[in-house]
Amino acid sequence: MKKKLVSVLLSAAMGASLLAGCGAQEAAETAQDAAETVQEAAETVQETATEVAETAQEAAEEITDYGTGEIKVWVADNVVDFTKGEIDQFMAENPQFAGYTVTVEAVGEGDAAGNMITDVTAGADIYGFAQDQTARLVAAGALEEVAPENVDAIKNDNATGAVVAATVGDTLYAYPMTADNGYFLYYDKSVVTDPSTLEGIIEQCEAAGKNFYMDLTGWYQVAFFFGTGCTLTFDSDNDGNFTGCTMDYDSDKGLVALNEMIELAGSKSFQPGSSAGDAVNYAAIIDGTWDAGTVKDFLGDNYACAKLPTFTGSDGKTYQMSGFNGCKLLGVKPQEDENKLAVCDALAQYLTSEKVQLDRYNAVQWGPSNLKAQSDSAVKADEALSALSEQFAYTIPQGQYPGDYWSNAEALAGDAQTKLQGASEDDVKAALKSFQDTVSALR
Amino acid sequence: MSNASEKKSNSVSTFFSAVGNIFKVIGTTFVNGDWKTKISYLIMGFGQIARGQFLRGGAFLAIEALFIWFVSTFGGKYLSKLGTLGTIETYKKNRKTVYGDNSFLILLFGLLTLFFILFLVICWYLNIKDNAKEEELIKAGKKLPGSKADFLSLFDNNFDKTLLALPVTGVFIFTVLPIVFMICVAFTNYDATHQAPSKLFTWVGFANFKNLFSFASGGFGSTFVSVLIWTLVWALLATFIDYFLGIAVAMLINKKGIRFKKFWRTCLVMTIAVPQFVSLLYVSKMFDNAGIINGTLMKLGIIQSAIPFWTNPTLAKITIVVVNIWIGIPYLMLMATGLLMNIPADLYESASIDGATPWQMFRHITMPYMLFVTGPYLLSSYTGNLNNFNVIYLLTGGGPKSMSYAGGAGGTDLLVTWLYKMTINDTDYKMAAVIGIMVFIVTALIFMNAYNFLPSIKDEEGFQ
Amino acid sequence: MARESSMKRKRAVSNFFGYVALIIITIIWLFPFVGLVLGSFRSYDAAVEYGGIVDYVIPKHFSLDNYRFVLGGETNYLRWYGNTVIIAFFVALFQMIIILCVSYALSRMRFAGRTALMRFWFVLGMFPGFLTMICLYFLLKEMGLTQAGAIKGLILVSVASSGMGYYVCKGYFDTIPKALDEAARIDGASRARVFFEMILPISKPIIIYAALVAFMAPWNDYIFASYIAFGHDASYNVAVSMYRWMNTGDYQGYFTRFCAGGVLVAIPVTLLFMFLQKYYVEGVTGGAVKG
Structure with missing residues (x-):
C-alpha cells in the first residue's frame, strides 16, 4: 500500500511540476523581472527627462527620445483597413515615434469594453467603444484621462453631446470619434407618404401590411419619455462611481410616454427591434446611420429618411419624439510608461482629428463629431446624416448610466409589449413607479 | 458500496481515529x-x-x-x-x-x-x-x-x-x-x-449571501426563487419529454414492417452531428418575429400578426422546450434503439399469447426495463439540463426581460445563464459566485437524494 | 384466414400512419439544415439579393458569393477553420488517451481512495463551469497561453479536466470479463501489458466513441474560446468568429455568409459522424446503462 502511494505522488509531482511549476512560474518570473527592470529604467529615464524638459521648456521644442514599444489598437472590423492606413500616415508624419510598432485588431465596439474589463493588461492601448460604456470602463481602470494639453482643443472642436459622453464626473476620459450615435426614421416613400406623425405612419403601415420596427429598450424608449419632458440623468464621480440620480418618470408626463409605448407595441404592424439587418417586410424603421446601407439595399428607390415623428399622447397633446444623441469614442488605457502614453495620446488625438474624421466619413460614412468636419459639404449632403442632425435638435446628450439601467429598461420594454397590454391605468402607474424606484436607486 | 449506509453511520468516528493514527505514526516514528x-x-x-x-x-x-x-x-x-x-x-x-x-x-x-x-x-x-x-x-x-x-x-x-x-x-x-x-x-x-x-x-x-436572501426591493431573493423554479421545471420537462418521445420514435422506427430504418435514423442523427452553435442560432432566427415561420404563416394568412415566440415569456418557455425536443430526441432514439434490442423477445411473445395489447406490453415490459437500465442516465441528464447553457443562451439569451426580475434576469434564464450574464455584463462576480454556490447545492441535493435509489448504481461490482 | 387478413390490414394501416409520422418527423428535423444550405446560396450582394434575414427559404437567385467570401482572403476564415481542426484533433487525441487511462485504472484496479475519487469528481461536475472562466483565463495567462497562445490554452484546458468524463468508457471496460486479465496476470503479464495488449485491442468502439465525442466538442466552443482569445483575431476558432457575424451590429447582413460558413463546418463533422455512427451508438447505449 505504502509503495503505491509513494509512486502515485511521485508521478503526480512530476505532473504537477510540469503543469504548475515549470511553465507557469518561469514565465511569470522572467516576465516579472523584465517588467521590473523596464520599469526601473523607465522611471530613471523619465525622471531625468522631466528635469531636462523643465529646464529646456522655454528654450525650444525638445525632441524627446520616446523609446520603443508596441501599441495595440482595437477598432471595428469595417474600419480596420482604414485605421491602418491612417496610422501609417501618422507614423510617417511623426518620425520621433518610429520606435513604436502599431498593430490593429478587429474588435467591435461592443466587445471592446467587455474585453478591456476582463483583463486591462492584455487589452488594447487604444480602442474604440460606444459611449454608454464610459463610466464602466473608468470604474474598471481601463481609461486614462485625456492629456491635459489636448482637453481644451477637444472640447472646443467637437459637438457638445460627444464631449458630454466622453466625460465622467468633470474629467474628460476619451476622444470623440463620431457623433452619429442616434436614431431617426427610415421609411418607404411608396408606403408612408407623411412621416411627420407616428399615428399616420402606423396607419399606413397597417394598411399596406408592412412592418414598423422600433426597439423599445433603454436606448430607444427615452424617445417617448424625454419627448414628453421627463428627465433621467445620473451623477457620477471622477472614478466612474454613480452618486445620484434625477428622475421623474413616475409622473403624468411619464404616464403619457409609457401609454404611447404600450399603444405602439399593440399595433399589429409593430415589431420590436431597430436593427435593419434583422428586419423584414418593413415600411418604416427607427434605426441609426450605421444601417443606412442595409436599409438602402432593402428599400431601393423608395428609400427616404426623416427626423422622428410627433405623436398625440393619451392626454390629447402632441409631442415630438426625442432620444439620446451619442457618439463613438476612442480611449487610451492607463500606461505604466509615460513615453508610451504620450505616443498613445498623440495617436488617439490624430485618429480623431478633423482630417481623419472626414476621411472616415468618406471611407465608411461614419458621421463626424468634429464641428468643422460636420460642416463639410459631403457630410451635409448625406440624407441619413442630415435626418439625424435634424433629429439631434430634439435630443439629449447621452451621459453615463449604470449597467443595470439598461437591463431594467429592457425589462420595462418587455412588459410594455406583454404584461401591460390592455392593463388598467393603475397597473401602468404601478409599473412606472416600480421602474422609477428601481432605477433611481441604482448606483 | 452495498454497505454504504453502514459505512456512513460510523464514518465520523473512523475519520477521527484515522487522524489520530496519523499523528501517532508521526510521533512514534520520530521517537523510534x-x-x-x-x-x-x-x-x-x-x-x-x-x-x-x-x-x-x-x-x-x-x-x-x-x-x-x-x-x-x-x-x-x-x-x-x-x-x-x-x-x-x-x-x-x-x-x-x-x-x-x-x-x-x-x-x-x-x-x-x-x-x-x-x-x-x-x-x-x-x-x-x-x-x-x-x-x-x-x-x-x-x-x-x-x-x-x-x-x-x-x-x-x-x-x-x-x-x-x-x-x-x-x-x-x-x-x-x-x-x-x-x-x-x-x-x-x-x-x-x-x-x-x-x-x-x-x-x-456573509454579506453577499444576505443580499441573495433579501426579499426587499432591489434584493435578489424573489428573482432567485423564480429563476430557480423555472430551472427545476425546465430540467424536468427537458429530460422527461425528450426521454419518452425519444423512446417512442425509436420504437416507431424499430416497428416490424417499417422499412429504410437506417435512413430514418440517419436523418434524425444529423442534429447531433451539426454543431449546435450553427443549428441553434439558425433555429432561433427561424422563430424570430421576422423569421421564416412567422413570415410563412402570415403569408398564408393563418395569423394576422407575428407570434411572439421569443418575446412573450410563457411562449418563449414553451418554444424552448419544443426546440429542445428537436435536439434531444436523436440522442434518446439512438440510445433506446440499442437498449430495446436487448429486451428478450420471448417476453413480448408470451405477453402477446396472453392477449396483452401493445400498450400493456409497453407499460409492463418496455418501460420498466428502460427505466431500470437508464436510471443513471436520466439522473445525469436531469442535472445536465439544470446547467444546460447552450440551448438557452443560443436561443433566447435568457430573455425576455421583465421588471419583476432583479439583476438583469429574464423569463427563460436558468441559474447558469443568469450568472453568466451577471459576470459578463455587470461584472458582478460576488453575486454570481453566490448563485453558483446555490446552483451547486441544489444540484448536489437532488443528486444525493436520487443517487441512493438507483438499483444499477448501488451494485457496481454486480455488473462485472 | 379472415383473421390473418384483418391482422394484415391492421398492420398495413398502422404502418401507413407510422410512415406518415416518420416523414413528418424527418421534414421537421431536416428543415433547419435544408434552410441553412439554401441560405448559403443566397447572395449578399445588394445588386442581386439581400444577405440578412428574410422570411422566405428558397433564394431568388442562386449564387456562390458567400462561399467565395468565406474561402477568399477577405477574412481569416480558413485560419479559424484550421485552428478549430487543430484544436479538435489534439483534444480528441489527448482526451481519448486520458479517458482510457482513467477508465482502466478505475475499472480494473482497486486502490485506496478509488470510490472517494469517483465521488469527488462526480460532485465537482455539479459546479457550474462558467463561473470559473475568469480564473482559468488568468491561470492560462500566467503560462502565456491566452491571446496569441490561446489555441494551446484551449487544448490544455479541455484535456486537463477530461479525466472526469470517464463514465461511458469505464462502463465499457466493466463489461469486459475480469477473468481475461486475471488469466494473463497469472501468466506473468504486467498490468501495463494487459492494458496495452489485451484491453485496448478489443476496445475499438469505445476508443472511437471517446475520440469522436472529444472531436465534436471544440466546434461548439464559443464562450470560453472567445474569452481567452479576445483581441487576437488569428487565434479565434470558427464558432467565435461566426458568432460575431450573427450577433454584432457591425456585421449587418452577414446571415447568408454565416450559413455558408456553417455548412462548411457541418460537412466534415457530419461525414465523420456518419462514418463512425455505429461506434457512437455503441458508446451511447453502453454509457447509458452504466451511467
Whole structure:
C-alpha cells in the first residue's frame, strides 16, 4: 500500500511540476523581472527627462527620445483597413515615434469594453467603444484621462453631446470619434407618404401590411419619455462611481410616454427591434446611420429618411419624439510608461482629428463629431446624416448610466409589449413607479 | 458500496481515529526511528537515499526542492497577502500609472500555493511512513526493493498511479482550484467597483449571501426563487419529454414492417452531428418575429400578426422546450434503439399469447426495463439540463426581460445563464459566485437524494 | 384466414400512419439544415439579393458569393477553420488517451481512495463551469497561453479536466470479463501489458466513441474560446468568429455568409459522424446503462 502511494505522488509531482511549476512560474518570473527592470529604467529615464524638459521648456521644442514599444489598437472590423492606413500616415508624419510598432485588431465596439474589463493588461492601448460604456470602463481602470494639453482643443472642436459622453464626473476620459450615435426614421416613400406623425405612419403601415420596427429598450424608449419632458440623468464621480440620480418618470408626463409605448407595441404592424439587418417586410424603421446601407439595399428607390415623428399622447397633446444623441469614442488605457502614453495620446488625438474624421466619413460614412468636419459639404449632403442632425435638435446628450439601467429598461420594454397590454391605468402607474424606484436607486 | 449506509453511520468516528493514527505514526516514528529517518523529517527522502532507494528518495527530495523554489520565487508573495487580498493601492505618478496589489492574482495564486502546501504535507507524511516501513523491513532482515523494482512497479501493481497522476493533477489545477477560487469570491466584495488591477477587493464575510436572501426591493431573493423554479421545471420537462418521445420514435422506427430504418435514423442523427452553435442560432432566427415561420404563416394568412415566440415569456418557455425536443430526441432514439434490442423477445411473445395489447406490453415490459437500465442516465441528464447553457443562451439569451426580475434576469434564464450574464455584463462576480454556490447545492441535493435509489448504481461490482 | 387478413390490414394501416409520422418527423428535423444550405446560396450582394434575414427559404437567385467570401482572403476564415481542426484533433487525441487511462485504472484496479475519487469528481461536475472562466483565463495567462497562445490554452484546458468524463468508457471496460486479465496476470503479464495488449485491442468502439465525442466538442466552443482569445483575431476558432457575424451590429447582413460558413463546418463533422455512427451508438447505449 505504502509503495503505491509513494509512486502515485511521485508521478503526480512530476505532473504537477510540469503543469504548475515549470511553465507557469518561469514565465511569470522572467516576465516579472523584465517588467521590473523596464520599469526601473523607465522611471530613471523619465525622471531625468522631466528635469531636462523643465529646464529646456522655454528654450525650444525638445525632441524627446520616446523609446520603443508596441501599441495595440482595437477598432471595428469595417474600419480596420482604414485605421491602418491612417496610422501609417501618422507614423510617417511623426518620425520621433518610429520606435513604436502599431498593430490593429478587429474588435467591435461592443466587445471592446467587455474585453478591456476582463483583463486591462492584455487589452488594447487604444480602442474604440460606444459611449454608454464610459463610466464602466473608468470604474474598471481601463481609461486614462485625456492629456491635459489636448482637453481644451477637444472640447472646443467637437459637438457638445460627444464631449458630454466622453466625460465622467468633470474629467474628460476619451476622444470623440463620431457623433452619429442616434436614431431617426427610415421609411418607404411608396408606403408612408407623411412621416411627420407616428399615428399616420402606423396607419399606413397597417394598411399596406408592412412592418414598423422600433426597439423599445433603454436606448430607444427615452424617445417617448424625454419627448414628453421627463428627465433621467445620473451623477457620477471622477472614478466612474454613480452618486445620484434625477428622475421623474413616475409622473403624468411619464404616464403619457409609457401609454404611447404600450399603444405602439399593440399595433399589429409593430415589431420590436431597430436593427435593419434583422428586419423584414418593413415600411418604416427607427434605426441609426450605421444601417443606412442595409436599409438602402432593402428599400431601393423608395428609400427616404426623416427626423422622428410627433405623436398625440393619451392626454390629447402632441409631442415630438426625442432620444439620446451619442457618439463613438476612442480611449487610451492607463500606461505604466509615460513615453508610451504620450505616443498613445498623440495617436488617439490624430485618429480623431478633423482630417481623419472626414476621411472616415468618406471611407465608411461614419458621421463626424468634429464641428468643422460636420460642416463639410459631403457630410451635409448625406440624407441619413442630415435626418439625424435634424433629429439631434430634439435630443439629449447621452451621459453615463449604470449597467443595470439598461437591463431594467429592457425589462420595462418587455412588459410594455406583454404584461401591460390592455392593463388598467393603475397597473401602468404601478409599473412606472416600480421602474422609477428601481432605477433611481441604482448606483 | 452495498454497505454504504453502514459505512456512513460510523464514518465520523473512523475519520477521527484515522487522524489520530496519523499523528501517532508521526510521533512514534520520530521517537523510534534511526538518524536517517530523523533527518528525513527535515530533508524529505534523505532516509530512502541513504538506504539506497534512490528513485523514491530522489522523488521526495525533488518535491521538496520544487516546493521551496516555488514558494520563494512565486507563491510566497501571494500567500503572505492572502489574509487582506492586498493593501497597496494603485496610484498615479505624473501621468504614469503605478499598479499596486492585484487582489485577483493574490487570491488565485495564494490558493495555488495553499494547494501546493497541502500536497507537500501529504508527501511529508508519506515520506515519514515510508521511512518507518523501510526500517521495519530492515529489522525483519528483508531486502528493500531497488530503484528498478520501484520503477517497474509503476507499470504493474502501481499502474493505477501512473495512469491517474496526470489526469488527477489536471483536474486539481484546472477544475478544483478555479472552483475553490469562486467559492472564495462569494465571500469578497469583488464587483464592478472593485476590479483588479486598479482597485482592491477584500473579504466581507456573509454579506453577499444576505443580499441573495433579501426579499426587499432591489434584493435578489424573489428573482432567485423564480429563476430557480423555472430551472427545476425546465430540467424536468427537458429530460422527461425528450426521454419518452425519444423512446417512442425509436420504437416507431424499430416497428416490424417499417422499412429504410437506417435512413430514418440517419436523418434524425444529423442534429447531433451539426454543431449546435450553427443549428441553434439558425433555429432561433427561424422563430424570430421576422423569421421564416412567422413570415410563412402570415403569408398564408393563418395569423394576422407575428407570434411572439421569443418575446412573450410563457411562449418563449414553451418554444424552448419544443426546440429542445428537436435536439434531444436523436440522442434518446439512438440510445433506446440499442437498449430495446436487448429486451428478450420471448417476453413480448408470451405477453402477446396472453392477449396483452401493445400498450400493456409497453407499460409492463418496455418501460420498466428502460427505466431500470437508464436510471443513471436520466439522473445525469436531469442535472445536465439544470446547467444546460447552450440551448438557452443560443436561443433566447435568457430573455425576455421583465421588471419583476432583479439583476438583469429574464423569463427563460436558468441559474447558469443568469450568472453568466451577471459576470459578463455587470461584472458582478460576488453575486454570481453566490448563485453558483446555490446552483451547486441544489444540484448536489437532488443528486444525493436520487443517487441512493438507483438499483444499477448501488451494485457496481454486480455488473462485472 | 379472415383473421390473418384483418391482422394484415391492421398492420398495413398502422404502418401507413407510422410512415406518415416518420416523414413528418424527418421534414421537421431536416428543415433547419435544408434552410441553412439554401441560405448559403443566397447572395449578399445588394445588386442581386439581400444577405440578412428574410422570411422566405428558397433564394431568388442562386449564387456562390458567400462561399467565395468565406474561402477568399477577405477574412481569416480558413485560419479559424484550421485552428478549430487543430484544436479538435489534439483534444480528441489527448482526451481519448486520458479517458482510457482513467477508465482502466478505475475499472480494473482497486486502490485506496478509488470510490472517494469517483465521488469527488462526480460532485465537482455539479459546479457550474462558467463561473470559473475568469480564473482559468488568468491561470492560462500566467503560462502565456491566452491571446496569441490561446489555441494551446484551449487544448490544455479541455484535456486537463477530461479525466472526469470517464463514465461511458469505464462502463465499457466493466463489461469486459475480469477473468481475461486475471488469466494473463497469472501468466506473468504486467498490468501495463494487459492494458496495452489485451484491453485496448478489443476496445475499438469505445476508443472511437471517446475520440469522436472529444472531436465534436471544440466546434461548439464559443464562450470560453472567445474569452481567452479576445483581441487576437488569428487565434479565434470558427464558432467565435461566426458568432460575431450573427450577433454584432457591425456585421449587418452577414446571415447568408454565416450559413455558408456553417455548412462548411457541418460537412466534415457530419461525414465523420456518419462514418463512425455505429461506434457512437455503441458508446451511447453502453454509457447509458452504466451511467
